[in-house]
Amino acid sequence: MTVLILTCEEDVTADMVVVHLHASGVPVVRLDPADLTTGVSLSGEYVHGRFRGHLSAGGRLVSIGGLRSVWVRRPGVPAGRAAQPSPWLTEEAAQALYGMLRGSDARWMNHPDAARQARHKPWQLRLAQRCGLPVPATVITTFPRAAREFAERFPDLVVKPVSGAHPQDPPRAVPTSRVAPDTDFTAVAFGPTLLQRRIAKRADIRLTVVGERLLAARKAADTGAEPVEVDVRFAPPGAPWEPVDVPPRIAESVRTYLREAGLAYGAFDFAEDADGTWWFLECNQSGQFGFVEVETEQPIARTVAEWLARPVPEETVEADRTPTTAC
Amino acid sequence: MTVLILTCEEDVTADMVVVHLHASGVPVVRLDPADLTTGVSLSGEYVHGRFRGHLSAGGRLVSIGGLRSVWVRRPGVPAGRAAQPSPWLTEEAAQALYGMLRGSDARWMNHPDAARQARHKPWQLRLAQRCGLPVPATVITTFPRAAREFAERFPDLVVKPVSGAHPQDPPRAVPTSRVAPDTDFTAVAFGPTLLQRRIAKRADIRLTVVGERLLAARKAADTGAEPVEVDVRFAPPGAPWEPVDVPPRIAESVRTYLREAGLAYGAFDFAEDADGTWWFLECNQSGQFGFVEVETEQPIARTVAEWLARPVPEETVEADRTPTTAC
Numbered sequence: 011m012t013v014l015i016l017t018c019e020e021d022v023t024a025d026m027v028v029v030h031l032h033a034s035g036v037p038v039v040r041l042d043p044a045d046l047t048t049g050v051s052l053s054g055e056y057v058h059g060r061f062r063g064h065l066s067a068g069g070r071l072v073s074i075g076g077l078r079s080v081w082v083r084r085p086g087v088p089a090g091r092a093a094q095p096s097p098w099l100t101e102e103a104a105q106a107l108y109g110m111l112r113g114s115d116a117r118w119m120n121h122p123d124a125a126r127q128a129r130h131k132p133w134q135l136r137l138a139q140r141c142g143l144p145v146p147a148t149v150i151t152t153f154p155r156a157a158r159e160f161a162e163r164f165p166d167l168v169v170k171p172v173s174g175a176h177p178q179d180p181p182r183a184v185p186t187s188r189v190a191p192d193t194d195f196t197a198v199a200f201g202p203t204l205l206q207r208r209i210a211k212r213a214d215i216r217l218t219v220v221g222e223r224l225l226a227a228r229k230a231a232d233t234g235a236e237p238v239e240v241d242v243r244f245a246p247p248g249a250p251w252e253p254v255d256v257p258p259r260i261a262e263s264v265r266t267y268l269r270e271a272g273l274a275y276g277a278f279d280f281a282e283d284a285d286g287t288w289w290f291l292e293c294n295q296s297g298q299f300g301f302v303e304v305e306t307e308q309p310i311a312r313t314v315a316e317w318l319a320r321p322v323p324e325e326t327v328e329a330d331r332t333p334t335t336a337c
Numbered sequence: 338m339t340v341l342i343l344t345c346e347e348d349v350t351a352d353m354v355v356v357h358l359h360a361s362g363v364p365v366v367r368l369d370p371a372d373l374t375t376g377v378s379l380s381g382e383y384v385h386g387r388f389r390g391h392l393s394a395g396g397r398l399v400s401i402g403g404l405r406s407v408w409v410r411r412p413g414v415p416a417g418r419a420a421q422p423s424p425w426l427t428e429e430a431a432q433a434l435y436g437m438l439r440g441s442d443a444r445w446m447n448h449p450d451a452a453r454q455a456r457h458k459p460w461q462l463r464l465a466q467r468c469g470l471p472v473p474a475t476v477i478t479t480f481p482r483a484a485r486e487f488a489e490r491f492p493d494l495v496v497k498p499v500s501g502a503h504p505q506d507p508p509r510a511v512p513t514s515r516v517a518p519d520t521d522f523t524a525v526a527f528g529p530t531l532l533q534r535r536i537a538k539r540a541d542i543r544l545t546v547v548g549e550r551l552l553a554a555r556k557a558a559d560t561g562a563e564p565v566e567v568d569v570r571f572a573p574p575g576a577p578w579e580p581v582d583v584p585p586r587i588a589e590s591v592r593t594y595l596r597e598a599g600l601a602y603g604a605f606d607f608a609e610d611a612d613g614t615w616w617f618l619e620c621n622q623s624g625q626f627g628f629v630e631v632e633t634e635q636p637i638a639r640t641v642a643e644w645l646a647r648p649v650p651e652e653t654v655e656a657d658r659t660p661t662t663a664c
Contacts, residue, residue: 046479047527053478055487056462059469066480092527099528105500106477106529109459123450132436135383142386150433151380152373153393160382173432200374200419201426202433 011078013318014065014116015040016085023300023311024083030315041067044086046103048093054110063110077116079318082125084296117274119317120295124272128295131172131204135290137270141263143290146281147207157195157205164207165191172204186241209289215280217256218299219268220313224261227302228254228282251305260288267293274317338405339364340645341392341443343412345371350627350638351410357642368394371413373430375420381437390437404443406645409452411623444601446645447622451599455622458499458531462617464597468590470617473608474534484522484532491534492518499531513568536616542607544583545626546595547640551588554629555581555609578632587615594620601644 013036017024024040031038041050045067054063054074063074088103089095108122120128127133131150138145149160150172161167167189174184188208195203217226230249256264260280268276277297280288299310340363344351351367358365368377372394381390381401390401415430416422435449447455454460458477465472476487477499488494494516501511515535522530544553557576583591587607595603604624607615626637 046529051479051526052529053476053480053483054459055478055483056466056472056475058474059466059472061463061466089528094527101500102498102529105457106459106479109457109461109499110463110477112454112457112460113463123454126453127439127450130432130436130439132381132433133439134436136388136437136440139383139386139388145383145386147385148383149380150437151382152378152433153380156380156382171429172436173428199378200421201416202373202379202429 011076011322012037012039012072013079013081014038014072014077014111015081015083016043017081017083018042018044018086021084023298024081026300026303026311027081027315027318030312031319034315034319036315036319037072039065039067039070039072041065042086042091043088043103043107044090046089046092046107047099048091052106052110054106061113063114065107074110074114077111077114078322079117079119079320080111080114081119081314081318082122082296115322117320117322119274119314121272125295128271128273128276128293129174131174131292134293137267138263138290138293141267141270142259143263143267144287145290146209148204149206150202150204152199152202154195154198157198157203160205161189161193161195164205166208166210167205168208170204170206172202209281209283211281211289212284213282215254215278215282215288216251216297216302217260217264217278217280218297218302218308218310219264219276219278220310221274221317222265223313224256224264225302225306225308225310225313226254226256227251227306227308251302253306253308257288264293271295275314338403338649339366339399340406340408341365341399341404341438342367342408342410343370344408344410345369345413348411350625351408353627353630353638354408354642354645357639358646361642361646363642363646364399366392366394366397366399368392369413369418370415370430370434371417373416373419373434374426375418379433379437381433388440390441392434401437401441404438404441405649406444406446406647407438407441408446408641408645409449409623442649444647444649446601446641448599452622455598455600455603455620456501458501458619461620464594465590465617465620468594468597469586470590470594471614472617473536475531476533477529477531479526479529481522481525484525484530487532488516488520488522491532493535493537494532495535497531497533499529536608536610538608538616539611540609542581542605542609542615543578543624543629544587544591544605544607545624545629545635545637546591546603546605547637548601548644549592550640550644551583551591552629552633552635552637552640553581553583554578554633554635578629580633580635584615591620598622602641 051066065072087100089099092099135145147164151157168186169189170186171184211231213231214229229251232248273295277294279291282288303310342351355365378393392399414427416426419426462472462475474491478484495513496516497513498511538558540558541556556578559575600622604621606618609615630637
């Protein structure tokens with residue numbers, strides 16, 4: 011059975027995983043939905059209560075029923091490179107491709123619905139709380155008074171976007187920034203604002219979870235002067251990322267988090283404070299792992315490949331094909 | 338506990354449901370996400386492992402923890418009516434609102450992820466097959482040869498969009514049309530095409546399912562001359578919609594379909610053939626029901642209101658608040 015990877019052409023991280031899949035002899039088909047109607051074709055037939063579907067990419071034909079897993083890595087906009095692209099064609103191509111794949115028995119890393127849900131930061135914070143992870147005090151509000159009262163209770167705050175990257179082209183990451191003590195919160199009324207107690211961190215933690223496997227890395231913060239930049243993505247390079255053990259309670263909590271979220275892959279960011287507590291900042295369901303793997307030599311790509319290559323258990327196949335008594 | 342209805346201002350169908358909710362004394366808050374940052378405000382606080390959130394609309398404040406259900410009826414684009422609307426503000430507002438609601442214990446009609454999945458027609462057809470519903474032979478393809486071969490096996494075909502409405506502004510419904518016998522399928526290569534065996538129908542069936550309750554209506558087709566228009570939405574008005582009983586096997590199948598799909602509401606369209614078989618055409622998770630209720634006097638709005646008003650069972654509250662052992 012085949013592993014399907016949905017990604018664009020230039021994707022070094024996907025290349026790393028493909029190397030491991032090739033080495034283990036697992037068939038792989040890699041395609042970019044942007045090539046639908048040009049280099050990529052699809053066909054699915056529903057006759058006499060059965061479905062038979064195929065994808066064709068780069069001259070290779072793969073049966074949808076023969077997919078063991080789908081890795082949604084960095085797929086392009088469906089039919090985005092068609093001769094005459096249009097929102098209508100994209101919608102038709104997206105529904106056709108993902109509609110057929112959703113009806114398959116393949117395992118997803120990550121399922122599109124789980125991925126979509128996982129992008130909601132307010133939902134992330136609530137789930138993290140429920141799973142017992144330490145979450146810095148946070149408010150998300152359009153009430154200036156709520157922001158002011160929160161700032162009185164927690165004077166050392168950062169502000170960050172609710173939704174992540176700014177949707178310009180190309181998308182722009184919005185840095186997390188410190189809030190000055192005399193900030194006027196009147197403008198909060200014009201857009202939801204996320205304020206969070208700043209964790210005085212002695213390290214950043216990146217915990218990559220692949221299925222049940224946990225791979226954590228730690229990057230010590232600059233000691234000495236108060237850091238100007240709180241967002242590790244924008245900080246000058248300092249200490250390297252180094253492998254670190256995961257505290258057992260955190261391990262249990264993040265496994266529960268991923269299970270509840272329906273995710274097979276998640277990259278957790280924590281801030282480690284002076285007491286050694288790991289404070290949950292976010293879980294990125296499509297977080298990069300190449301930079302961590304390069305610095306720590308942790309086998310993340312290989313672990314992803316192993317998860318994707320895992321054979322479908324007999325019983326699961328049967329159960330999935332007949333999901334309920336009546337089906 | 339309160340029922341939250343997300344819809345625009347002018348929504349007669351929502352009005353019908355609100356009348357029933359008011360009559361039964363259940364608190365209702367109705368708001369349009371488009372009014373976020375103008376008439377609608379929100380605030381959520383994550384402190385010491387707990388979440389406290391509020392929505393404010395039309396001068397009324399409602400606790401997110403006090404919501405019993407959310408009816409996603411016809412919500413506008415979040416912050417769409419803000420003083421300075423932008424894609425960024427919409428994204429921030431959408432994440433804040435739906436992110437908080439997703440973290441609540443409220444029951445959804447329908448949950449956004451289930452709704453999104455349910456719009457995929459290829460997935461619908463596969464699920465209908467699995468649930469034992471009769472599905473007309475269908476092909477969805479970008480291979481001209483596959484289309485030609487299908488047309489040879491099933492000469493009497495209709496063509497319809499894979500994705501539903503054309504995304505122009507306002508969206509335009511694309512009618513289902515008959516395929517002429519001498520059709521040239523070369524253009525299939527330029528966009529996925531859905532071809533389906535035409536059912537010679539003697540009636541259209543609209544089966545509205547609300548929770549476990551089934552309300553079916555039947556509209557006899559014009560007899561006599563071969564119909565030119567196969568799409569009931571575009572046919573001239575003929576026979577009225579009349580209540581009809583649901584065959585027990587269909588009832589079992591559609592209940593399974595909704596359960597598997599995670600939907601609380603679905604409007605199924607069937608074509609009834611000369612043998613009385615109901616052929617599955619589609620299930621619209623946001624299908625209108627006002628026109629059926631008016632003609633048949635079936636209590637659909639009241640049934641929706643009853644579903645929304647249903648109290649949260651004690652055990653569910655506990656189970657939801659503590660979704661797993663570790664959470």
